[in-house]
Amino acid sequence: MNIIIFGPPGAGKGTQSKFIVEKYNLYQLSTGELLRNEIKKETVLGSQISSIINSGELVSDEIVSKLIQNFISDQKYKEKLIFDGYPRNLNQAINLDNLLKQSNQKINLVLNLSVSLETIKKRISERQYQEKRSDDNEETAIKRFKTYEKTTKPLIEYYKNSNLLKEVNGESTINEINIKISGLIDSIKGWQ
Ligand code: AMP
Numbered sequence: 001m002n003i004i005i006f007g008p009p010g011a012g013k014g015t016q017s018k019f020i021v022e023k024y025n026l027y028q029l030s031t032g033e034l035l036r037n038e039i040k041k042e043t044v045l046g047s048q049i050s051s052i053i054n055s056g057e058l059v060s061d062e063i064v065s066k067l068i069q070n071f072i073s074d075q076k077y078k079e080k081l082i083f084d085g086y087p088r089n090l091n092q093a094i095n096l097d098n099l100l101k102q103s104n105q106k107i108n109l110v111l112n113l114s115v116s117l118e119t120i121k122k123r124i125s126e127r128q129y130q131e132k133r134s135d136d137n138e139e140t141a142i143k144r145f146k147t148y149e150k151t152t153k154p155l156i157e158y159y160k161n162s163n164l165l166k167e168v169n170g171e172s173t174i175n176e177i178n179i180k181i182s183g184l185i186d187s188i189k190g191w192q
Pocket of ligand 1 (some may be wrong): 031086
C-alpha cells in the first residue's frame with residue numbers, strides 16, 4: 001500500500017501521516033522534513049533550500065527527486081510509503097509514476113485534505129509556537145497557499161482520472177479525520 005496525502009499547508013498532512021504510519025505500519029516520506037534536515041546540515045545547498053522555503057515557493061524538482069529516489073528503490077520501504085508533500089506539481093507526479101513503475105510499485109490511494117484559507121491561517125499561527133518553523137508566519141503561509149492553489153491543486157484532476165482520489169474534510173477534528181482515513185484505507189480491497 002502506497003498512499004499520497006495532499007492538502008494545502010496547515011491541512012494536517014503531517015499529523016495524519018504520522019497517525020497512518022503508526023496504525024498501518026507504513027513509512028512517512030515527507031519531502032518538507034527531508035528538506036528541513038538538509039538545511040540543518042548548514043551546507044551551501046541547505047542555505048539555497050532555506051531561502052526558497054522561506055519565500056513560499058517550491059524547491060526544484062531535481063533536488064526533491066534526488067531526496068526521494070533512494071526511498072522508492074529501497075526494499076525496506078517497498079509498498080509501505082506515505083508520500084507527504086510529494087508530488088507538488090505535474091512533473092513530480094509523472095516522475096513519481098515512473099520511479100514507482102521501475103520498482104514494480106504503484107499508488108493505491110490519494111487522500112485530499114481540504115481546508116479553507118481562514119483555517120490555515122489559524123492553524124499556522126498556532127503551529128508557529130509549537131514547531132518554530134521559519135516558514136510558519138502569516139506572510140509565507142499565504143504565499144505557500146497560493147503556490148498550492150496554482151501549482152499543486154491542479155494535480156487533483158490528474159489523480160481523479162485514475163480513480164484513486166478520496167476527499168477528506170480537513171476542517172474536522174484530528175480524531176474525526178483519523179476515523180475517516182482509517183475507513184478509506186480499510187475499504188481498499190485486499191488490504192488487511
Ligand atoms: P511541507 O513541510 O510539506 O509544508 O513543505 C515545506 C516547504 O518545503 C514547501 O513550502 C516547499 O518550499 C518545500 N517542499 C516540500 N515538498 C516539496 C516538493 N515536493 N517540491 C518542491 N518543494 C517542496
